[in-house]
Amino acid sequence: MSWWNDADDDDLDDEFDESDVRVRPNPKANRPRTKRRPSHSDAVTARVLGVDRGRYSVLVAEGEPDEREVTATRARELRKTPIVTGDAARVVGDLSGDEGTLGRIVGIEERTSLLRRSADDTDQVERVIVANADQMLLVVAAADPEPRPRLVDRYLIAALDAGIRPLMVITKTDLADPAGFLEHFSGLADLRVFRSSQSDPPVAEIGESLVGHSTVFVGHSGVGKSTLVNALVPDAGRATGHVNAVTGRGRHTSSSTESLRYRSGEGTGWVIDTPGVRSFGLGHVDPENILRAYPDLAEVAAECPRGCSHLPDAPDCRLNEAIDAGDLPVARVDSLQRLLLTFDRRTEW
Numbered sequence: 057m058s059w060w061n062d063a064d065d066d067d068l069d070d071e072f073d074e075s076d077v078r079v080r081p082n083p084k085a086n087r088p089r090t091k092r093r094p095s096h097s098d099a100v101t102a103r104v105l106g107v108d109r110g111r112y113s114v115l116v117a118e119g120e121p122d123e124r125e126v127t128a129t130r131a132r133e134l135r136k137t138p139i140v141t142g143d144a145a146r147v148v149g150d151l152s153g154d155e156g157t158l159g160r161i162v163g164i165e166e167r168t169s170l171l172r173r174s175a176d177d178t179d180q181v182e183r184v185i186v187a188n189a190d191q192m193l194l195v196v197a198a199a200d201p202e203p204r205p206r207l208v209d210r211y212l213i214a215a216l217d218a219g220i221r222p223l224m225v226i227t228k229t230d231l232a233d234p235a236g237f238l239e240h241f242s243g244l245a246d247l248r249v250f251r252s253s254q255s256d257p258p259v260a261e262i263g264e265s266l267v268g269h270s271t272v273f274v275g276h277s278g279v280g281k282s283t284l285v286n287a288l289v290p291d292a293g294r295a296t297g298h299v300n301a302v303t304g305r306g307r308h309t310s311s312s313t314e315s316l317r318y319r320s321g322e323g324t325g326w327v328i329d330t331p332g333v334r335s336f337g338l339g340h341v342d343p344e345n346i347l348r349a350y351p352d353l354a355e356v357a358a359e360c361p362r363g364c365s366h367l368p369d370a371p372d373c374r375l376n377e378a379i380d381a382g383d384l385p386v387a388r389v390d391s392l393q394r395l396l397l398t399f400d401r402r403t404e405w
């Protein structure tokens with residue numbers, strides 16, 4: 057099987073490249089309409105592992121002795137429905153998984169989360185990239201490419217807004233000391249940060265946090281996502297260090313998003329490698345979702361005036377009052393306010 061091997065994907069519905077993505081806070085807003093689906097009482101639910109040229113690889117009987125990968129098409133009535141890695145698909149047809157056989161996807165179960173890239177200049181349609189992830193591993197390089205705190209803020213916001221737990225790994229610590237960069241995130245006390253280098257990737261530590269979760273790896277192209285995935289999942293065979301042609305719009309990496317199973321003595325988890333992601337569009341973020349990631353601050357902010365922005369200039373903001381009174385750590389409120397400001401300004405970078 058080589059459907060994940062960076063083959064150019066010409067199915068427009070599923071193709072994407074290094075571009076903006078975001079997590080939609082309300083999956084219902086874009087949930088495929090499956091109500092009118094024909095009754096397929098014989099359908100089984102299968103995990104979508106990846107897609108290549110309109111053919112889906114799905115995992116049937118996950119975790120059972122007869123677990124198998126089946127290649128499937130999608131039913132005609134789902135032509136307009138994005139079906140992506142991580143989706144729980146309802147499949148019928150030949151589910152033997154034998155060479156040359158095909159199953160058929162006839163529906164998608166409701167998603168718990170959605171990671172999507174936002175529309176850009178040439179493509180007005182938002183495209184779903186990953187469904188049902190509950191963790192996001194932000195991969196940031198200490199150097200080459202240079203880490204950008206504000207870009208990382210956007211990843212954090214997208215994750216927090218969707219209720220996806222963010223984790224961070226700093227790669228290439230053999231090239232530069234990430235201490236200065238990491239200072240930006242010291243206020244996010246709950247953010248787990250791993251350090252990785254060429255010779256010493258913290259496979260066991262990261263792996264431990266993957267067990268029992270579906271974790272999407274995101275980060276700028278070239279930071280070392282696929283290198284990490286290959287270290288975690290030895291038979292993954294993800295292409296690394298791939299540099300593509302320069303196009304009119306800049307450098308693009310055409311590559312696929314794929315679910316891979318992490319296994320250890322502790323259990324299993326799902327790792328989802330994505331192509332390079334430049335930034336997240338943050339059009340519909342709800343500040344209250346960000347605040348939820350700071351339970352101690354949320355408690356104080358509950359007493360704020362209605363509609364309080366919680367920004368440094370917000371009148372009668374209880375957070376600002378608490379800082380002035382010395383009742384809250386400044387760094388932590390700063391960290392929250394920086395995130396709130398990031399999408400408040402809708403700055404592009």
Ligand SMILES: Nc1nc2c(ncn2[C@@H]2O[C@H](COP(=O)(O)OP(=O)(O)O)[C@@H](O)[C@H]2O)c(=O)[nH]1
Nearest residue numbers: 227228253254277278279280281282283296297
């Ligand atoms: N020096 C150094 N290079 C790394 C490290 N991790 C990955 N690389 C290199 O960075 C390049 C991009 O890695 P890749 O995994 O393809 O990045 P991706 O685009 O995020 O999937 C490759 O040439 C890797 O060998 C690291 O920790 N240190």
Ligand SMILES: [Mg+2]
Nearest residue numbers: 281282295331
């Ligand atoms: Mg890669």
Ligand SMILES: [Zn+2]
Nearest residue numbers: 360364366373
């Ligand atoms: Zn406030």
